[in-house]
Structure formats: C-alpha cells, structure tokens
Amino acid sequence: MINRRILLKSRPTGIPGEHNFEQDEIPAAPPGMGELFVETLYISIDPAMRSWIAQTSGYTAGVALGAVMRAGGIARVLSSRAEGFAPGDLVQGRTGWQSHPTLLGRQTQKLDLSLGSLEDWMGPLGTSALTAYFGLRDIAALKPGETLLVSAAAGGVGQIAAQIGLIDACHVVGIAGGPEKCAFLRDTLGLHAAIDYKAENDLTAAIRRACPEGLDVYFDNVGGPTLDAALANLRDDARVAICGRISQTVAAEPYGIRNLGGMGARRIALRNFLVFDYHDRYNEARAWLAARIREGKLHQKLHILDGLDTAPMALGMLFKGENTGKLIVKAGG
Amino acid sequence: MINRRILLKSRPTGIPGEHNFEQDEIPAAPPGMGELFVETLYISIDPAMRSWIAQTSGYTAGVALGAVMRAGGIARVLSSRAEGFAPGDLVQGRTGWQSHPTLLGRQTQKLDLSLGSLEDWMGPLGTSALTAYFGLRDIAALKPGETLLVSAAAGGVGQIAAQIGLIDACHVVGIAGGPEKCAFLRDTLGLHAAIDYKAENDLTAAIRRACPEGLDVYFDNVGGPTLDAALANLRDDARVAICGRISQTVAAEPYGIRNLGGMGARRIALRNFLVFDYHDRYNEARAWLAARIREGKLHQKLHILDGLDTAPMALGMLFKGENTGKLIVKAGG
Numbered sequence: 213m214i215n216r217r218i219l220l221k222s223r224p225t226g227i228p229g230e231h232n233f234e235q236d237e238i239p240a241a242p243p244g245m246g247e248l249f250v251e252t253l254y255i256s257i258d259p260a261m262r263s264w265i266a267q268t269s270g271y272t273a274g275v276a277l278g279a280v281m282r283a284g285g286i287a288r289v290l291s292s293r294a295e296g297f298a299p300g301d302l303v304q305g306r307t308g309w310q311s312h313p314t315l316l317g318r319q320t321q322k323l324d325l326s327l328g329s330l331e332d333w334m335g336p337l338g339t340s341a342l343t344a345y346f347g348l349r350d351i352a353a354l355k356p357g358e359t360l361l362v363s364a365a366a367g368g369v370g371q372i373a374a375q376i377g378l379i380d381a382c383h384v385v386g387i388a389g390g391p392e393k394c395a396f397l398r399d400t401l402g403l404h405a406a407i408d409y410k411a412e413n414d415l416t417a418a419i420r421r422a423c424p425e426g427l428d429v430y431f432d433n434v435g436g437p438t439l440d441a442a443l444a445n446l447r448d449d450a451r452v453a454i455c456g457r458i459s460q461t462v463a464a465e466p467y468g469i470r471n472l473g474g475m476g477a478r479r480i481a482l483r484n485f486l487v488f489d490y491h492d493r494y495n496e497a498r499a500w501l502a503a504r505i506r507e508g509k510l511h512q513k514l515h516i517l518d519g520l521d522t523a524p525m526a527l528g529m530l531f532k533g534e535n536t537g538k539l540i541v542k543a544g545g
Numbered sequence: 546m547i548n549r550r551i552l553l554k555s556r557p558t559g560i561p562g563e564h565n566f567e568q569d570e571i572p573a574a575p576p577g578m579g580e581l582f583v584e585t586l587y588i589s590i591d592p593a594m595r596s597w598i599a600q601t602s603g604y605t606a607g608v609a610l611g612a613v614m615r616a617g618g619i620a621r622v623l624s625s626r627a628e629g630f631a632p633g634d635l636v637q638g639r640t641g642w643q644s645h646p647t648l649l650g651r652q653t654q655k656l657d658l659s660l661g662s663l664e665d666w667m668g669p670l671g672t673s674a675l676t677a678y679f680g681l682r683d684i685a686a687l688k689p690g691e692t693l694l695v696s697a698a699a700g701g702v703g704q705i706a707a708q709i710g711l712i713d714a715c716h717v718v719g720i721a722g723g724p725e726k727c728a729f730l731r732d733t734l735g736l737h738a739a740i741d742y743k744a745e746n747d748l749t750a751a752i753r754r755a756c757p758e759g760l761d762v763y764f765d766n767v768g769g770p771t772l773d774a775a776l777a778n779l780r781d782d783a784r785v786a787i788c789g790r791i792s793q794t795v796a797a798e799p800y801g802i803r804n805l806g807g808m809g810a811r812r813i814a815l816r817n818f819l820v821f822d823y824h825d826r827y828n829e830a831r832a833w834l835a836a837r838i839r840e841g842k843l844h845q846k847l848h849i850l851d852g853l854d855t856a857p858m859a860l861g862m863l864f865k866g867e868n869t870g871k872l873i874v875k876a877g878g
Contacts, residue, residue: 435806457806468801473768473790473817482815484806 215240217280218309218523223267226464229528232265233281233309235521240312243293248315250287252307253545254334256538257283257526258368259433259456281309281523286323286333288545297322304333309523311544327502334540335512336505337498340368343455343487345497347431348376351453351485358428359383361419361445363438365406366393366513368538369455372501373431374403375510382429385422387415387438389533396513396536415441426477429453435460436467443471446480454484513537520544548573550613551642551856556600559797562861565598566614566642568854573645576626581648583620585640586878587667589871590616590859591701592766592789614642614856619656619666621878630655637666642856644877660835667873668845669838670831673701676788676820678830680764681709684786684818691761692716694752694778696771698739699726699846701871702788705834706764707736708843715762718755720748720771722866729846729869748774759810762786768793769800776804779813787817846870853877 214237221234243249264275264282275282285307289297294317297303305320307313323330328337335341347369348354360377364370365386374397377384385405386397394406405422412418419427419441426447432439435457442452460466472482490497504510515537517526523541530539547570554567576582597608597615608615618640622630627650630636638653640646656663661670668674680702681687693710697703698719707730710717718738719730727739738755745751752760752774759780765772768790775785793799805815823830837843848870850859856874863872 439805454806460806466803468803469805470799470801472772472802472805472815473787473793478817478819479822480817482805484811484813486811489812 213240213312214238215310215312216520217311218520220265220275220277220279220281222277223265224262227528227531228262228265228524230524233524241314243291243314246294246317247292248289248294248297248303248305248317248320249291250289250303250305250307250313250315251545252285252287252311252313252520252543253302253330255283255285255307255309255520255523255541255543256334256338256340256368257523257530257535257541258340258539259530261527262531280313282306283308283523284339285543286330287313287315292317294318294320302330307543309520311520324498327498328505331514332502332505332512335368335514335538336372336501336510338368338538339487340538341372341501341512342490342494342497343369344372344376344431345501346487346490346493347453347455347485348373348380348429349497350490351483352429352431352451354380354382354429356381357383359385359423359425359447360429360431361385361387361423361427361442362431362433363387363442364433364456365397365403366536367433368512370431370433371401371512371537372510374401375504377429378402379504379509383423385419387419387434393536400513401511409438416444419445426450431455432457436463440467440469440471443469446477448478448480450477450480452480452482454482515539517541546573546645547571548643548645549853550644551853553598553608553610553612553614555610556598557595560861560864561595561598561857563857566857574647576624576647579627579650580625581622581627581630581636581638581650581653582624583622583636583638583640583646583648584878585618585620585644585646585853585876586635586663588616588618588640588642588853588856588874588876589667589671589673589701590856590863590874591673591872592863594860595864613646615639616641616856617672618876619663620646620648625650627651627653635663640876642853644853657831660831661838664847665835665838665845668701668847668871669705669834669843671701671871672820673871674705674834674845675823675827675830676702677705677709677764678834679820679823679826680786680788680818681706681713681762682830683823684816685762685764685784687713687715687762687784689714690716692718692756692758692780693762693764694718694720694756694760694775695764695766696720696775697766697789698730698736699869700766701845703764703766704734704845704870705843707734708837710762711735712837712842716756718752720752720767726869733846734844742771749777752778759783764788765790769796773800773802773804776802779810781811781813783810783813785813785815787815848872850874 436459
C-alpha cells in the first residue's frame with residue numbers, strides 16, 4: 213500500500229501556501245512493535261502550524277525541511293501491534309499530512325463515540341474546543357453574567373469560546389472579518405453582538421459600543437491591534453486569555469501594544485497558555501462539552517475541504533481568514 | 546496659626562515641576578468632630594502623583610485646579626477631636642502638601658514606633674515598601690532561587706523589591722540610570738548585577754547577559770521599552786508584576802510593546818495591581834518588614850529634601866530620575 217505524504221519544502225515568509233510544500237508517495241510502512249498502521253480520515257488545520265514551520269520555532273520543535281508536515285487528525289486502524297488497538301478502531305493522533313501513516317500507540321487515543329460523532333471529535337470535542345474550555349475556565353476564570361469578548365470568534369477556538377460564554381449566561385460579543393461571519397455569530401450562534409473588524413475604522417470605539425460597561429474577559433486569538441483595542445476596554449479585575457496571535461504570526465513588523473495598562477483598569481491579568489498543559493484534564497472537559505452537545509447548546513461549524521491535496525491551500529486560507537468555522541481536511545474514509 | 550499650602554495651578558504636559566504649583570498661607574483650621582490638627586513632618590513624593598494631576602486621571606479622582614496637592618505623610622498631632630489620638634502622637638495620613646493640615650481621624654493611623662523609627666515609616670515600613678511586598682508576594686508569587694529583575698531598582702519601591710528578592714535567596718538584578726545608582730545597587734544593597742539602562746544600546750541583550758537563563762519574575766516600575774526588553778527575556782511560567790509606568794506617564798507618545806508573547810515563553814502572566822487593595826494585610830506586611838529591618842537585612846536609602854517649598858521640585862526630580870532612593874520632603878519638626 214502507498215502512503216501519500218505532503219512534505220515541507222521551504223519555510224514561509226508571511227502567509228504559507230502550496231509553494232511551501234511538495235508531495236511524494238512511498239510504500240506504507242508496516243507497524244513496528246507498539247505501533248499502529250492507519251488510514252487518515254480527517255486532518256485538523258490549526259494556527260499553531262505556522263509556528264511549526266517558521267524559521268524560529270515557538271513552543272515546540274519545528275518541522276524539518278523535507279519532513280512530513282505535522283498535524284493532528286483522526287484515523288481508522290488498519291493493523292495494530294499496539295496494545296488496546298484493533299483494526300477498525302477510530303483513533304485520534306499525530307497523523308501528519310499523509311494518507312497512511314504509522315502511529316505510536318502511546319501517542320494515540322481511541323475515540324469514545326458515546327461522547328460524540330467523528331465530526332464532533334474534529335470539532336466541539338477536539339483540541340480547539342479544549343483550548344476554548346481551559347482558556348475560559350482556568351486562565352480567565354469566566355463567571356456568570358460577565359462580559360466576554362472573543363476575537364476570531366467564527367474560527368475553530370473562537371466559536372466554542374463564544375458558546376461557552378453563552379452557556380455561562382454571559383454577555384458575549386465576537387469579533388470576526390466580514391458580514392457573513394458576523395451574521396453567523398449573531399444569527400446562528402446567538403451572540404449578543406458581532407463586530408466586523410474589516411468594516412470598523414475604530415475598533416476600540418466599536419468594542420465600547422458593544423460593551424459599554426467594559427470587558428471582564430477577553431479571549432484573544434489574534435493579538436496585534438485587536439488585542440490593543442480590547443485592552444483599552446478592560447474593566448477593573450479583567451482577565452485576558454492570550455490563546456493565539458494569528459495576526460502577528462504572519463506580520464512583517466510586530467505590532468506595538470500601547471494599552472497594556474488597560475487604560476487605567478485595576479487588577480488586570482494577562483496570561484498566555486497551552487492546551488497541552490491540561491492533558492490530565494481532557495476527560496473532564498470532554499465530558500462537559502459532550503453534555504452540552506447532547507443538550508443542543510454547543511455546535512461547531514466545520515469548514516471541510518476535500519482531499520489531502522487541499523491541506524497546503526487550507527493552511528493559507530486560515531491565515532487569510534477565508535474559513536468560517538473550524539477548518540479541517542477530509543483525507544480519506 | 547498659619548497653614549502654608551502648595552496648590553495645583555496647572556496640569557502638566559510631560560514632567561511636572563514648580564511651574565505647575567503655587568503657594569499660599571491661610572489660617573489653620575481648628576479640628577472638627579472626628580478630626581485632628583497636625584504639623585506635617587515628612588511628605589512622601591511618589592510616581593502616582595503624576596496621575597493625580599493629569600488631564601485624564603488614572604485610578605483615583607484627580608486633584609482639582611486650585612486645590613492642595615494630595616500626598617501621604619507623617620505628622621505630629623497638635624490637637625485632637627478624634628477618638629484614640631492625643632497631642633504629641635505621631636501619625637501617618639493624607640497630609641497633602643501643607644504645613645498644618647486638619648486630618649480625618651478615620652483616614653489616619655497612629656505610628657507603631659516599636660516596629661521602626663519615624664524614618665523607617667517613610668521608608669521600609671511605608672507605602673512604597675508595602676507595594677514591593679505585595680507585588681512580589683501576592684502578584685508575582687516569588688519563590689526562593691528564582692531570578693528576579695527589578696526596574697527603577699534604586700527607587701522607593703525598587704530598592705525594597707530587590708532586597709526582598711535577596712532575602713528570598715533569589716538571583717536579583719536591578720535596572721537603574723547611571724553608574725552611581727548601579728554602584729549603590731551592587732555595593733550597598735548587594736544585588737547580583739545592576740544594569741545601567743542609560744549606558745546600554747541593547748537592553749534586551751544586557752538583561753540576557755545578567756540573567757542567561759531568563760527571568761522568573763519581573764517587577765516593573767517603569768513600563769515602555771524596559772518592559773519590552775524584560776518580556777523578551779521571560780522564561781516559561783514567568784510572572785510580571787506591573788507596578789508603575791513612570792516612563793510612560795510623562796511620555797508624549799505611548800510606547801508600543803512588541804514582546805507581549807514573551808518571545809515564545811509559555812504560561813506567562815502579567816498583572817497590574819494597587820497596594821491599597823491590600824489594606825487589610827498591611828499589618829502582616831509591616832510585621833515581616835520590621836523583623837527584616839531588625840535583622841539588618843532590609844535598608845532603605847532615603848533621599849530627603851528640606852522644606853515644604855521643595856515639594857514641586859522634588860516631583861520633577863522623580864520623573865527625571867534624579868533621586869537615588871525613596872524621595873521624601875522634610876516639611877517640619
């Protein structure tokens with residue numbers, strides 16, 4: 213059997229895309245001891261990928277030139293030499309951008325389909341959803357009735373963060389780019405307001421109009437000028453969960469934050485975080501998220517592209533803001 | 546008896562000074578019910594004063610034009626109609642810039658001279674010292690053996706923060722302006738290193754040389770480019786206590802912070818704070834500080850100017866960085 217792979221060819225300056233990758237095909241490797249041979253079904257396309265292929269890598273060792281692009285995904289087990297896995301099992305693991313990888317059993321998790329569907333595991337039970345959960349629960353300590361602002365609110369993490377805010381009976385405002393995404397936030401997800409940052413000259417004033425009493429929590433997925441505008445609207449005791457900096461990852465010049473003092477707000481706290489630090493609590497989070505899915509209170513719009521070939525283009529779409537919803541590639545199945 | 550007062554004449558743009566104030570003399574007011582009539586002995590000159598007289602005031606209602614300049618100080622009671630106070634008592638309170646004010650008993654505290662001398666109460670038992678204590682203990686949660694960087698380390702708050710770091714067996718580095726202050730930090734206080742920011746072209750690199758493994762805690766008294774350079778040197782799990790922004794208070798253009806992500810450091814937290822929030826724990830802090838003074842482990846260099854008249858000039862010195870040590874005005878006694 214053939215393993216079709218997408219390899220990193222060059223490191224991007226700015227937005228990554230097809231020019232940074234190349235394909236090859238090699239004979240699929242039979243599983244060694246402790247390994248699984250799988251067929252990749254879905255691949256998650258995430259902002260963190262940009263840092264994995266950057267010149268100076270961020271929080272994790274980068275992808276080497278010529279290596280398979282790293283990615284998390286869902287796969288079906290074809291053969292197994294790892295305890296606890298059998299052919300036909302559906303698993304989550306580090307598939308990378310390849311059709312028939314061999315995975316380490318200890319880095320792979322069997323999906324519990326009693327919690328949700330295959331698509332749910334790519335969406336509201338996936339890593340993006342866990343990121344939203346721990347960012348709000350642990351980092352920001354969101355409380356009922358507070359005012360929550362979420363940037364990139366139509367994106368993979370942002371959608372879930374915004375809905376957790378609604379479930380927690382908060383006043384929730386989302387920022388997104390374009391009228392379509394904003395309509396989705398207001399009409400489909402039921403946010404109290406949505407701000408189209410592309411249509412606003414003065415984002416600080418737009419946030420103030422939507423949240424006249426200021427922000428208790430800002431869930432930041434983008435950094436840069438959006439973060440600055442949010443900082444200018446913080447209330448006393450506000451918390452900022454810094455999840456991502458998608459605007460800054462590809463920026464030629466880093467943006468200078470001017471409102472760090474929160475324009476005089478007292479006792480403000482900014483924290484960045486990594487979802488992987490919460491590994492021991494994933495089950496707690498998934499149980500909560502699954503219950504909300506069953507109650508019909510938590511949804512996730514998936515933006516699905518068809519075919520492994522589309523992965524490089526999908527990554528570019530993410531940084532151009534062309535996706536509405538959690539971006540995934542359907543690689544097989 | 547005459548009360549000599551210094552009044553706010555105009556709001557400063559940039560560094561405040563004598564041109565923003567004027568003096569007058571009025572008959573001293575006899576104390577009403579619940580009040581004390583006092584002679585001011587020492588007045589504290591603090592960075593927060595700049596925000597009290599700014600156009601747009603920060604965390605507290607500003608000083609009105611024509612009003613007595615607000616200040617904390619130490620005074621001797623001349624007559625009392627407040628319970629618990631008698632002539633001759635030494636008290637701490639909101640004296641303002643005036644020689645013979647009338648104070649509210651409930652806003653005034655009798656000094657416990659068993660904890661330290663009158664000068665200790667202006668220095669290592671005063672509000673600046675409490676600020677350092679709660680900033681490190683509560684906001685930054687400094688732990689033994691960690692690396693601590695303190696900016697404005699020769700100033701009122703910075704000196705105490707640096708010494709608390711030494712008492713806690715930390716690697717302590719201070720930033721100050723000029724060789725004299727740096728020699729004081731190294732030779733008198735015993736810091737592991739001192740960085741003269743005026744002599745460094747690349748403050749980020751200078752911090753890296755002094756703290757090659759990065760910072761666990763940054764106690765920030767200045768904001769602006771110094772904060773940015775510190776952020777670039779954070780380790781994973783670093784905490785930044787944002788105490789003051791003296792460089793930004795008088796800056797014409799706010800500086801844009803570029804390194805908020807901590808250059809990839811994980812789990813970093815930035816928090817600003819107000820010492821007044823810890824009012825209920827002042828006694829705990831003063832007991833600890835007094836014990837360290839008795840052990841000879843905690844000192845404070847006071848920079849004392851003589852005469853109430855010097856207060857406006859003293860305020861200007863503070864923002865020009867011309868003081869070494871906690872700046873106070875001796876108003877009487």
